[in-house]
Amino acid sequence: MIIDITAKPTGHGWLVxxxxxxxxxxxxxxxxxxxxxxxxxxxxxxxxxxSPGQTEAVPRTVGDRSAPATRKGACPGLLK
Structure with missing residues (x-):
């Protein structure tokens, strides 16, 4: 997100x-x-x-895109 502060064009106040x-x-x-x-x-x-079916709270770091741990059958299309 780009965040910037400028003066109002009228000169009376500030805009974020x-x-x-x-x-x-x-x-x-x-x-x-x-x-x-x-x-x-x-x-x-x-x-x-x-997510529903998640078995434990898994600590993650920024950029970690691994799938959460799930019970067998919670996401049948994703588990093998």
């Missing part, structure tokens, strides 16, 4: 651009605090979702 979304703020401090909180939430660790 998040890809195609724009949010206005009355002060640079408020805009900067918002961006800091947003970046902290984006960069925070997030748990991987579990």
């Amino acid at each position: 651009h998040m890809d195609a979304l724009t949010v206005g703020f009355s002060s640079l401090e408020a805009a900067t605090a918002f961006v800091g909180q947003l970046r902290a939430r984006i960069d925070a660790p997030h748990p991987w979702p579990t």
Whole structure:
């Protein structure tokens, strides 16, 4: 996500651009605090979702695309 802060064209306030979304703020401090909180939430660790039939919570790392452990018969088309 591209996050950028610019001055409003009228000169009264600040705009935070998040890809195609724009949010206005009355002060640079408020805009900067918002961006800091947003970046902290984006960069925070997030748990991987579990699927029905998953036998255990498997810790994963960024970029790990392996399939979760499943019970036999939970996903008949995927298990051999």
